Amino acid sequence: MDNGIFEVILEYINIVFLLFTIVLFVLFTIMVYLSTRNSIHYRNKNSFGDLSKIMASPLAPSITIIAPAYNEEATIVENIRSLLSLQYVNYEVMVVNDGSKDDTLKKMIDSYDLEKIEQEIDPNWKSKPIRGIYKSKQLSFSKLTVIDKENGGKSDALNTGVQLSDNKYVGCIDVDCLLMPDALLHVVKSFYQRTQKRVIAVGGVIRVANSCKISGGMLEEIRLPTNWLARFQLLEYTRSFILGRMAWGRIDSLLIISGAFGFFDREIVMAVGGYDTNTVGEDMEIVFKMRKYMHDENLPYTVEYIPDPLCWTEVPEDLKILVNQRDRWARGNLETLQKHKDMFFNPKYGKLGLISYPYWFFYEWLAPLLEFVGFFSIIVFIYLGIINWDFFIAITTTIYMFSVMISFYAILWDVYSYNQYTKTKDLLTLVFCAIIEPLVFHPIVVFSAVRGNYKKLFRIKSGWGSQVRKGFAKV
Amino acid sequence: MSSPKIHTDLLWDLTCLFIGLGLLYFVLVFYFRNKISSKVKQVVLRKRELSPMISEFLFYEEDANKEEKSNYITLKIEIRELLKNDFNRKVLSEVLLDLQKDVSGNTETRLFKLYQDLGLHLDAYEKLKNWRWEIVSKGISDLTTMQVFDAYGFIIKFINDKRGVIRKQSEIAAVTLKNEGINYFLDTTKYKISQWQQLKMLEVIRNLENFEPPRFKAWLTSSNKDVVLFGLRLIKFYNQNDANTSIIQLIRHRNNNIKEEAINCIKKFCILEAIAPLKLVFWKCKTDIKILILDTIATLGDESDIPFLRMVEKKESNFVITSKVLSTINAIVPETILPTKGLEVVTKEDMVLEEEDVLVNETLDHKKDSPETNTLEKDNIEELAFAQESEIEEINLLEPEELHEETSTINATTEIDFLPHIIADNEEMVAIFQEPEMEEIKAPQAEVDSEENVTEIADEMSGILLEPSEFSKEIDTVTDSVEMDFLPHVIADNEETVAISQEPEMEETKEPEVEVDSEENVTEIVDDMSRILLEPDELSKEIDTVIDSVEMDFLPHIIDDNEEGFTIPQELEMEEIKVPEVKVDSEESFIEITDEINKVLLEPEEINFLPNVIEDSEEECIVIEELNIHTGPLNKSSINIFDNNFFEQDNYNKILLLDTLEDLGSAKELPFLKEIIEKEENLAIKERAMEILNDFSETNYSLNKESNVLENENLNEGNSIFKQLFDSSDEESKLVLLDQILEIGDNKEISFLKTLLNDENKAIRDKSKTVKTELEKRNQFEDMDNGTRDGNKEVELLFPLTPGDEMDFIQTIEYKATLSEEKTETKLIIDKKLIPLEFCFLLDKLDIKLPKPSSILDKDFTFTQEFYKSQEASYNPNKKKK
Incomplete structure (x- = not known):
């Protein structure tokens, strides 16, 4: 009798796993469809027209690019130079030195001939104290503003920048990112092209710059990373940005804009109180918050997503740094979902409450935990000799093949849309990465996510971690 | 109890499906990669084939000789044959569309003509009939880019198309293809116009040739909000200030963008009537608009708007707005709002020291001639300065009556060795600077908040300044017994700041100042100031009472100019005396002052008593006053004080x-x-x-x-332009810069390069050395080149040459000599730098490569003598003129 019940329970567990997997397949298939349609539409829509003509228009809106910098002395000068050479007239580069312990500030002052200026600051604004605001004495660097403040984290630095900016739009980027010269033109277009809805935020694709040839702040040659970890991440980014976010963008349910390249309507950012300084997933949290605000205010809005490769960044090549990064992402995810739990299946928030939030809950937060639990369950089942081998092998193979197929599709779509890795060797390497990724890279990601959740749930103090940048100039 | 059975076969089927799809995608990856690459290659090849033909067409001259004409016709036939192939047509169309971005003027016109001559516009027309929106849009875009004006009628049908991209393309086309297109578009469009679309259309319109903008006010009444918004933007862009009433109405619009744009127009066109409506709508606006309104009031407003601004300041809680209000108030009446943060709080206890301080001050005055006591005096005076400051700050806290009493006490017991500087703006701050006698004295600073007190002080000061004739009489009566070690400057500024720096000899002396900070009393204070300034009799009486024991060794300067800043050089008897300043901003006062100045200028004997009055009613003016001016080059902006009056004088006065x-x-x-x-x-x-x-x-x-x-x-x-860049660059950039120096640098860079020879970095050191040598060599060649062209056979070597260099150099000289002697037989290889820039771009675009000169003596074809002469003339414009 007991054995019979136990077997039934086991069968039901299998069914639950099967349903979960089938829903995942369905969702991914829908996402592939949506992203494909969105990509084609985007390409057709933008296949003609010259953006550069708009560059100096008197109607072009003003933008502030806020780049928080913490201990970036190795690359800061080069990175700022790159930011100052964008093709746009009406913009400002605001570098917020978040209490760096190294010579970041000194390097900026020396290289860009900065001098301290006086500016009144809202005494009620909750940010760490500002030690000084600097502008360059040279006209050629007049677009540059450097804020020196006490250390308060990335969110705090971004909030300071948002507060001190007086432009209509603010771009929050990582200072070590490399923006394409026409990036701002694309951003402005995205903000300005809607008539029915207000565009509150614009996000874009982040591409992997490891091993690329970069000179004078400009991307000269796109190359496949030489490091295997970076290659796996490249594949992961391609899948995530070209398929995932493109699909969410298609149904206007994008819930995350990468912290490395995100532009916002400053008025709305201020209205929601800026970034949350108590979370490490500030980039996701602010989009949740802004969307929620617009829903609450009953204002028509949208979040735009640009699939063009406009922002290039270095990804971690060291396993420890990678694990820390993913750990942080997992914590950020959990914190954000926790903070906005009232949106969970809440019809008041439309697609956001009924589709996006649940997806994030089940497939971004819960899935790694389930995988982890599943892995140990299988070991236990094998040990107990109660495993249904037929089902186990079948479902594992199906999931594996599905994952490989999706990666292949991402590579295909990348080639079709942008054709950036043209060498046969590069393509074969990517294909090989797609085949071994579920076995090699994915477990690392799952482990990091579990670790992050563990830390969060058991309140183990953990911050941002750090990443040692090689710097583009030295690539 | 049983559970539903799971059919694992289904899973295996799915696995097979995924494997199949995976393989398909794998194949497709390489298929698309190859397809895209081969297409690109094909297009490049075809472009290479078609490009020379296009350039032939574009640069074909009507007056060409027979052979060229025959070639041209053959080419035409050839190209028409090629165009029978769809792929060729497509590629050619692409080539022309690309080229259009890089050519202008006559070439562009020919390009448009060629596009239509080859019938490529017919393909675009065909696209308009397609059912797919992207193809129709492409067709419209092609016709617009290649300016097929006949297409206008076909395209405007799409102006209200329900498919957004087609609609937007047709809007651009309508505006581009016909100057009246904008009217048609604004009249007929039913859909919203995105900001991006407005931006693009404005870009098109502003680049249209011979475009006569219509009066856009006609569209301010449109029911389409976006038309109104775009109309406002166009009104602003074309400065059409004939729609003021409509614009004022539109500030009440519900749409924030329209409101914002209307306010921008108001600000730009200085529509003063709009101030009242702006104040009315202010309270309902959101923060951005409020700031914009305040900004507009700052530009257009006057004193009557101050109460409103005060009210906003009190009611608004938003820091950005309150901050803006304060800056607005200061913009209307400068320095009404003074810094309040970080100021010391003064207690009443400090007042106890008051009399002692004054006595010390008196003592110091008597002892000042004794060199032995200077150090001690300095210390004492610093203490005194602080005490005085405290004292005056304390005065601020007192009631007006008390203050008056205090002042009387001070006056009665103190030798007043100062004459304060008064800075009076229309309704704002009055600052009075005291003048200590000795150098390096940190003078006390006082803030007077009380209206009455300020009036008193202002009474005393203004009188002195504004009636020079009476004032001089007064001085006559007191100078026997009084030393007046001060010299007031009067600076009047109706709207903006006037900064004065003067007396270099007294740089270390800090002037004491009395600032009036009472906001409520400002208006009255200035009124009083104005009244006082207009009542010299009263003033002189006041002075009589004030300056009982004052030494009056001052020499006021007066400078008067309504429009611009200027400088007066003036010798003073006592060079070491710090001249106090008085700023007078009141308009009435200014008139008075100006009159007085004119009077004084007509009476040269009184010139020694003139205060410096610097007035600037409209622009910011910075006057640097020096007691002993030995100027270098003349400052063009300075205006001679005597200019205005000199020629009106009689000979004696002259x-x-x-x-x-x-x-x-x-x-x-x-x-x-x-x-x-x-x-x-x-x-x-x-x-x-x-x-x-x-x-x-x-x-x-x-x-x-x-x-x-x-x-x-x-x-x-x-002055090497590279120096600054170099200083702020890293090593890699420095090396790149050195390459640039070699490419475009000249003699100026040599000395800079010399400094780099001692650079810490070896790479930079070595590179600098190489660049310097190369640059020197090149300069020698250039000098030689110039010398040869000018017919100068003697070329001086500026820099020593190495033996190898010398050989090259000799060869060059010989070559140049040959050129000059055998002009008729000179053969040159064509170089890109000798052909027009546009042609260079075209060559690059079409991927046509000219043969590179393998050496300087390569001779491919012969030029006529005329060609040589024209080349020579272009090298040497001076010679051409001759």
Whole structure:
């Protein structure tokens, strides 16, 4: 009798796993469809027209690019130079030195001939104290503003920048990112092209710059990373940005804009109180918050997503740094979902409450935990000799093949849309990465996510971690 | 109890499906990669084939010879054959569309003509019939880009198309293809116009040739909000200020963008009538609009808006708005709001020290001539300064009556060795600077908040300043017994700040100041100031009572100019005396002052008592006053004080003025003196002017010579444009910069390069050395080249050459000599730098490569003598002129 019940329970567990997997397949298939349609539409829509003509228009809106910098002395000068050479007239580069312990500030002052200026600051604004605001004495660097403040984290630095900016739009980027010269033109277009809805935020694709040839702040040659970890991440980014976010963008349910390249309507950012300084997933949290605000205010809005490769960044090549990064992402995810739990299946928030939030809950937060639990369950089942081998092998193979197929599709779509890795060797390497990724890279990601959740749930103090940048100039 | 059975076969089926799809995608990855690459290659090949034909067409001249004409016709036939292939048509169309971005003027017109001659526009017309929106849009875009004006009628049908991209393309086309297109578009469009679309259309319109903008006010009444918004933007862009009433109405629009744009127009066109409506709508606006309104009030407002601004300041809680309000108030009435943060709080206890401090001050005055006591005095005076500051700060806290009593006490017991500087703006701050006698004295600073007190002080000060004649009488009566070690400057500024720096000898002396900070009382204070300024009799009486024991060794300067800043050089009897300043901003006061100045200028004997009055009613003015001016090059913006009055004087006065000018003037008067010499009829005056001119010229020459030497040194040594860039670059950039120096640098860079020879970095050191050598060599060649062209056979070597260099150099000289001697037989290879830039772009675009000269002596074809002459002339424009 007991054995019979136990077997039934086991069968039901299998069914639950099967349903979960089938829903995942369905969702991914829908996402592939949506992203494909969105990509084609985007390409057709933008296949003609010259953006550069708009560059100096008197109607072009003003933008502030806020780049928080913490201990970036190795690359800061080069990175700022790159930011100052964008093709746009009406913009400002605001570098917020978040209490760096190294010579970041000194390097900026020396290289860009900065001098301290006086500016009144809202005494009620909750940010760490500002030690000084600097502008360059040279006209050629007049677009540059450097804020020196006490250390308060990335969110705090971004909030300071948002507060001190007086432009209509603010771009929050990582200072070590490399923006394409026409990036701002694309951003402005995205903000300005809607008539029915207000565009509150614009996000874009982040591409992997490891091993690329970069000179004078400009991307000269796109190359496949030489490091295997970076290659796996490249594949992961391609899948995530070209398929995932493109699909969410298609149904206007994008819930995350990468912290490395995100532009916002400053008025709305201020209205929601800026970034949350108590979370490490500030980039996701602010989009949740802004969307929620617009829903609450009953204002028509949208979040735009640009699939063009406009922002290039270095990804971690060291396993420890990678694990820390993913750990942080997992914590950020959990914190954000926790903070906005009232949106969970809440019809008041439309697609956001009924589709996006649940997806994030089940497939971004819960899935790694389930995988982890599943892995140990299988070991236990094998040990107990109660495993249904037929089902186990079948479902594992199906999931594996599905994952490989999706990666292949991402590579295909990348080639079709942008054709950036043209060498046969590069393509074969990517294909090989797609085949071994579920076995090699994915477990690392799952482990990091579990670790992050563990830390969060058991309140183990953990911050941002750090990443040692090689710097583009030295690539 | 049983559970539903799971059919694992289904899973295996799915696995097979995924494997199949995976393989398909794998194949497709390479298929698309190859397809895209081969297509790109094909297009490049075809472009290479078609490009020379296009360039032939584009640069074909009607007056070509028979052979060329025949070639042209053959080419036409050939290209028409090629165009029978769809792929070729597509590629050619692409080539022309690409080329259009890079050509302009006549070439562009030919390009458009060629596009239609080849019938490519018919393909675009065909696209318009397609059912797919992207193809229709492409067709419209092609016709617009290639300016097929006949397509206008076909395209405007799409202006209200329900498919957004087609609609947007047709809107752009309508505006581009016909100047009246904008009217049609604004009249007929039913859909919303995105900001991006407006931006693009404005870009098109502003680049249209011979475009006569319609009066856009006609569309301000449109029911389409976006048309209204775009209309406003166009009104602003084309400065059409004939729609003021409509614009004022639109500030009440519900749409924030329209409201914002209307306010922008109001600000731009200075529509004063809009201030009241702006104030009315202010409260309902969101933060951005509020700030914009405040900004507009700051530009257009006047004192009557201050109460409103005060109200906003009180009611608004948003820091950004309150901050903006304060800056607005200050913009209307400068320095109404003064800094309040970080100021010391003064207690009443400090007041106890008051009398002692005054006594110390008195003692110091008596002892000041004794060198032994200087150090001690300095310390004491610093303490005193602090005490005085405290005292005056304390005064701020007192009631007006108390303050009056206090002041009387001070006056009765103290020798007043100062004359405060008064800065009076229309309705704002009055600052009074005290003048201590000794150098390096940190003078006390006082803030007076009480209306009455300020009035008192202002009474006393203004009188002194505004009635020079009476004032001088007063001084006459007191100078016997009083030392007046001060010299007030009066600076009047109706709207903006006037900064004065003066008396270099007294740089270390800080002036005491009394600031009036009471906001409520500002208006009354200024009224009082104005009244006082207009009542000199009362003022002089006041002075009588104030200056009982004052030494009055001052010499006021008066400078008056309504529009611009200027400088007066003036010799003072006591150079070490710090001259106090008085700023007078009241308009009425200014008129008075100006009158007085004019009066005084007509009475040269009184000139020694003139205060410095610098007035600027419209622009910010910075006046640098020096007691002993020995100027270098003349400042063009400076205006001679004597200009306005000189020619209106009688001869006697003219001579007197010239005498004064000789005493007080400097090289800055040279233009004025020249003018006198030119215009003056009286010989004696002319001679006198010449005499002064000679004196000043000598001084000026010596100074100019010195400054020229310095300038030349700077030019030769310090002015490398690369230096600044170099200093702020990293190693890699520095190396790149050195390459640039080699490419475009000249002699100026040599000295800079020399400095780099000692650089810490070896790579930079080595590279600098190489670049320097190369640059020197090149400069020698260039010099030689110039010398040869000018017919100068003697070429001086500026830099020593290495033996190898010498050989090259000799070869070059020989070559140049051959060129000059055998012009008729000279053969040159065509170089890109000799052909028009546009043609270069075209060649690059079409991927046509000219044969590179393998060596300088390569000779591919022969030029005629005329060609050589024209080349020579273009090298040497001077020769051409001759």
